[in-house]
Amino acid sequence: MARYGMALDYKNCINCKACEVACKEENGVLLGADKHRIWVGVNEVEGEWPLLDIVSSTFLPSQCQHCDNAPCQEVCPTHATYYDENGVVRVDSNKCILCSYCMNACPYDARYVDDRTMTVDKCTFCSDTRLARGETTTACQNTCPTKVRTFGDLDDPESEISILLKTREHFSLKSHLGTKPKLFYLT
Amino acid sequence: MEVEVSRRRFLGGTVAMTIFGGAAVSTGLLSGGEEKHNSSSPRIPKTVTTKTGTGEAEKVPFLCGMCVNKCAGYARVEDGIITKLDPNPHFPKSRNMLCPRGNAGIQTTYDPDRLKYPLIRVGERGSGKFKRISWEEAYDAILNGTDKFKGLKQILDEEKDNRATIGYCNGEGLSKEGFETLVGQKLGSPNYVDEVSICLETAGAGFFATLGVYPEIDFEHADYLIISGANRAEAIITPDTQDMFKHTKRRGIKKTVCIDPRFTNTAAKADKWLPVNPGTDLAFVLALTWVVFNENLQNEAFMKKYGVGYEEYKQHILSHKYTPEWAEPICGIKAKDIYTIAREFMQAEAPVYYPGRRSVFSPNDYQLRRAMAIFQALSGNIDKKGGYIYGNPIMLPPEYVNAPIYDQAKERFDTEGIAFPTLKSGSWIVFRNMVLEGKNPYPLRVMFMRKHNPMMSVPNSAKTAEFLKKMDLNVMIDILPSDTAMYADVILPEASYLERTSPVKAYGFLEPAVVMRKAAIKPLYETKEPEVIYKELAEKLAKPLFEISKKYDKDLQEQIKLRGEKKVFEEDGWNLADAWELPVYEKNKEIIEKAFGPKAWEILDEKGVYYPHMEEYFKQLNPNEYQYYPKSKKFYSTMGDKKRVVCKFDRLATRGIDPMPTWHDEWKFSVPEGKFRLITGRHAQFTQSGTTNNAMLRDLIPTNYLWINKRTAKKMGIEFGDKVEIKSEVGKGQLLAYPTEKIAPNQVFMLHGFGSQSEGLELAYGNGCNDAAIIKDDFEPVFGAAVMHSTNVEIRKV
Numbered sequence: 001m002a003r004y005g006m007a008l009d010y011k012n013c014i015n016c017k018a019c020e021v022a023c024k025e026e027n028g029v030l031l032g033a034d035k036h037r038i039w040v041g042v043n044e045v046e047g048e049w050p051l052l053d054i055v056s057s058t059f060l061p062s063q064c065q066h067c068d069n070a071p072c073q074e075v076c077p078t079h080a081t082y083y084d085e086n087g088v089v090r091v092d093s094n095k096c097i098l099c100s101y102c103m104n105a106c107p108y109d110a111r112y113v114d115d116r117t118m119t120v121d122k123c124t125f126c127s128d129t130r131l132a133r134g135e136t137t138t139a140c141q142n143t144c145p146t147k148v149r150t151f152g153d154l155d156d157p158e159s160e161i162s163i164l165l166k167t168r169e170h171f172s173l174k175s176h177l178g179t180k181p182k183l184f185y186l187t
Numbered sequence: 188m189e190v191e192v193s194r195r196r197f198l199g200g201t202v203a204m205t206i207f208g209g210a211a212v213s214t215g216l217l218s219g220g221e222e223k224h225n226s227s228s229p230r231i232p233k234t235v236t237t238k239t240g241t242g243e244a245e246k247v248p249f250l251c252g253m254c255v256n257k258c259a260g261y262a263r264v265e266d267g268i269i270t271k272l273d274p275n276p277h278f279p280k281s282r283n284m285l286c287p288r289g290n291a292g293i294q295t296t297y298d299p300d301r302l303k304y305p306l307i308r309v310g311e312r313g314s315g316k317f318k319r320i321s322w323e324e325a326y327d328a329i330l331n332g333t334d335k336f337k338g339l340k341q342i343l344d345e346e347k348d349n350r351a352t353i354g355y356c357n358g359e360g361l362s363k364e365g366f367e368t369l370v371g372q373k374l375g376s377p378n379y380v381d382e383v384s385i386c387l388e389t390a391g392a393g394f395f396a397t398l399g400v401y402p403e404i405d406f407e408h409a410d411y412l413i414i415s416g417a418n419r420a421e422a423i424i425t426p427d428t429q430d431m432f433k434h435t436k437r438r439g440i441k442k443t444v445c446i447d448p449r450f451t452n453t454a455a456k457a458d459k460w461l462p463v464n465p466g467t468d469l470a471f472v473l474a475l476t477w478v479v480f481n482e483n484l485q486n487e488a489f490m491k492k493y494g495v496g497y498e499e500y501k502q503h504i505l506s507h508k509y510t511p512e513w514a515e516p517i518c519g520i521k522a523k524d525i526y527t528i529a530r531e532f533m534q535a536e537a538p539v540y541y542p543g544r545r546s547v548f549s550p551n552d553y554q555l556r557r558a559m560a561i562f563q564a565l566s567g568n569i570d571k572k573g574g575y576i577y578g579n580p581i582m583l584p585p586e587y588v589n590a591p592i593y594d595q596a597k598e599r600f601d602t603e604g605i606a607f608p609t610l611k612s613g614s615w616i617v618f619r620n621m622v623l624e625g626k627n628p629y630p631l632r633v634m635f636m637r638k639h640n641p642m643m644s645v646p647n648s649a650k651t652a653e654f655l656k657k658m659d660l661n662v663m664i665d666i667l668p669s670d671t672a673m674y675a676d677v678i679l680p681e682a683s684y685l686e687r688t689s690p691v692k693a694y695g696f697l698e699p700a701v702v703m704r705k706a707a708i709k710p711l712y713e714t715k716e717p718e719v720i721y722k723e724l725a726e727k728l729a730k731p732l733f734e735i736s737k738k739y740d741k742d743l744q745e746q747i748k749l750r751g752e753k754k755v756f757e758e759d760g761w762n763l764a765d766a767w768e769l770p771v772y773e774k775n776k777e778i779i780e781k782a783f784g785p786k787a788w789e790i791l792d793e794k795g796v797y798y799p800h801m802e803e804y805f806k807q808l809n810p811n812e813y814q815y816y817p818k819s820k821k822f823y824s825t826m827g828d829k830k831r832v833v834c835k836f837d838r839l840a841t842r843g844i845d846p847m848p849t850w851h852d853e854w855k856f857s858v859p860e861g862k863f864r865l866i867t868g869r870h871a872q873f874t875q876s877g878t879t880n881n882a883m884l885r886d887l888i889p890t891n892y893l894w895i896n897k898r899t900a901k902k903m904g905i906e907f908g909d910k911v912e913i914k915s916e917v918g919k920g921q922l923l924a925y926p927t928e929k930i931a932p933n934q935v936f937m938l939h940g941f942g943s944q945s946e947g948l949e950l951a952y953g954n955g956c957n958d959a960a961i962i963k964d965d966f967e968p969v970f971g972a973a974v975m976h977s978t979n980v981e982i983r984k985v
Contacts, residue, residue, distance in 0.1 A: 028238025
């Protein structure tokens with residue numbers, strides 16, 4: 001029993017995509033550019049050469065935000081999307097009927113269709129792979145060259161993520177929607 | 188701060204868009220993988236990616252072989268299949284990480300296009316027509332030839348045992364030394380070319396000549412950074428990449444200045460980006476130096492103590508009037524920025540002018556590195572915390588090879604137009620071109636090649652093809668049917684890095700360690716570890732080639748008369764296989780136990796990493812970071828008064844090279860109207876040409892695009908994804924356009940390593956453009972290293 005979240009020191013991100021590959025290899029995700037559980041959002045630099053606005057160029061790693069108040073779970077007609085005992089938003093592929101309501105409801109565009117099962121798939125915080133084996137890191141965190149990610153239990157005041165969130169300023173994506181995402185971007 | 192990052196926008200509007208439909212590619216792979224494989228044990232996965240299990244798995248320490256960094260990892264092996272590669276946190280150099288290529292290494296081993304068994308050429312050279320043969324037949328063909336090509340025995344007989352008729356090349360890797368032992372020391376060839384002369388030769392040499400070190404950088408304590416012409420975010424070097432980007436954006440490094448013609452991911456992480464005219468960095472550094480001397484900002488005491496020819500250099504810079512106003516029109520960086528940077532740099536506590544580590548871009552690269560090294564020294568921030576680190580090498584005992592002396596062997600010849608020819612690895616371009624122009628003093632008839640792809644790495648591929656066609660015998664040892672392998676007569680398939688144990692390696696500097704790669708699985712198909720190939724080939728060749736030496740070598744005949752044939756053969760190194768008496772694993776054990784004791788071997792064997800006091804020093808600090816050495820034990824300062832800063836290097840003048848960095852106007856940058864200067868470089872997702880057939884990496888970056896300025900593209904009617912032709916005086920190719928403001932209107936950029944012409948590579952074949960086919964074969968005058976950024980090209984929409 002935990003409440004898992006992730007803090008992202010996103011200024012470290014160099015858009016190398018190690019996390020995407022590690023995720024695919026760990027979780028057996030299909031190849032294909034539209035089949036990914038995690039990605040790095042890129043804002044192309046603005047301006048005209050040679051006067052480019054460096055600050056406008058950002059790399060923002062993103063994935064399912066594992067919202068505490070998840071719109072995808074709310075709209076799912078078959079209860080395929082559920083919160084597991086660790087607060088991780090999961091999809092039960094036996095119940096999913098690919099109605100795609102969740103895909104439309106997700107404000108983070110974090111869901112895609114797995115062609116093998118014809119059900120919706122997304123980030124699981126490696127719940128059925130690494131965490132099931134007793135590991136304490138996700139594949140993306142573990143591999144990251146510049147150590148962008150810290151994964152951990154938000155309910156444990158001693159966990160690294162809790163300490164980071166207490167000591168560093170952070171924001172979450174589209175917080176105005178009230179989804180209560182559990183991915184925190186450190187500034 | 189709110190940032191909108193949508194998947195749909197992400198797919199529609201960025202370079203990561205798959206034009207060919209990634210899904211189509213991947214499903215084809217998923218279903219088509221099986222019938223291409225036919226191996227029982229170890230097993231081949233049925234799908235490209237494998238979901239890791241939760242049951243029993245083996246954890247084998249390996250060293251990554253996807254690029255030159257040798258990051259440490261653990262391979263997860265489930266039921267004979269490698270399902271995942273994870274970082275191994277014990278290695279200080281790789282800092283508990285694997286990059287995208289490291290993660291995709293599994294696909295190297297399970298690439299369905301791999302070379303699976305020995306092949307022999309049955310068609311014309313370059314036709315790609317090969318036939319499967321046994322190992323014994325392959326070794327026999329190398330020795331005795333076939334109806335299609337001559338064997339080594341006949342060639343050496345015709346050349347009267349001149350071993351220099353054999354040339355050889357090898358790319359970087361842990362088994363490279365063994366190949367040098369086989370072809371260089373044992374077979375006696377002096378004609379060796381490798382990646383050095385198409386890579387960082389001038390960078391290494393410039394820093395060595397000036398400071399006596401190609402330094403490591405202590406980014407953790409640096410507070411000012413100039414990074415010029417190096418792209419650490421996309422050309423990953425450990426530990427520089429990890430350390431640098433944890434501290435940029437004013438998180439320790441107060442200011443990061445990125446100097447690069449194009450806006451790279453490194454520029455995106457900087458505080459200031461200054462687009463420099465390609466090949467003119469030297470003018471920028473000379474102007475920085477002028478500001479320092481003019482305003483007396485340097486650490487005078489440091490330079491007086493350690494400088495060689497320091498006063499002369501000061502006069503040289505001041506009297507040449509290398510002012511920022513002089514540099515501005517040459518390098519395109521504003522004079523006021525040069526003043527600011529020079530002052531800020533010298534005022535900073537711990538400033539670093541990053542040495543850079545990359546190919547040679549311009550003919551003045553050696554002098555540029557010297558000027559950079561001296562500029563850094565002017566701050567005094569050398570051999571100390573926050574600066575350039577010499578560190579401490581963990582030395583392994585040197586290996587003795589019993590090499591025969593070949594009386595008939597001639598010296599290497601690739602010296603034309605080079606001031607200081609390097610005996611060890613020569614100059615690829617000069618070596619190749621002299622053979623093509625008939626300037627070699629004796630025939631070069633054989634090329635032994637391994638893990639090297641000159642067709643895609645040495646500028647002017649057309650000439651490389653011609654050179655390879657000229658040979659009587661080409662042998663290739665590799666893991667994929669590369670463009671160069673297409674020109675081989677005999678191809679020997681090697682085990683990939685996850686299928687072999689490699690010779691131990693030591694890394695020094697700030698936190699030294701010894702590392703070892705262990706085989707995660709047995710070699711697939713009929714592939715063999717390189718050291719096994721060396722040994723078997725040596726066994727096959729030893730006696731027959733000894734007979735040829737006996738025929739022509741007077742010294743050898745004398746010795747045999749004196750001591751008897753058997754004794755001479757064994758004692759004088761003619762038994763070529765004696766260098767590989769022990770298997771690699773056993774030999775590693777012997778070396779480590781001798782150097783550090785049996786406990787060290789146990790640790791290395793289990794963890795893949797060892798250094799003295801590791802058990803005491805190594806600690807996890809938090810979920811992401813580890814301590815390797817306590818701060819007090821790191822080798823920040825090791826040189827004491829042995830430091831030297833060679834400002835004036837007199838020996839250079841003896842061969843017509845400037846003893847002090849000097850600007851010459853022929854290096855000015857200009858592009859004729861209507862043409863573009865081609866620049867090349869890296870993305871973090873690929874290593875040169877070695878990874879473009881990797882399904883996982885292709886999934887991230889589908890092809891190499893031509894970066895062209897947006898406004899220029901608009902004028903030419905070129906839009907994103909349009910096919911364009913790029914043409915230079917040496918070759919042409921086609922690729923897709925990526926209009927962007929990240930590049931100047933008179934320049935274009937393409938990623939290196941794409942555009943393979945080998946039909947054996949399903950994903951890489953015909954995908955994108957090979958820059959080596961476009962770049963002309965200019966070389967710099969000091970060592971003959973290839974110059975990569977001197978080619979002008981024409982662009983047209985197809």
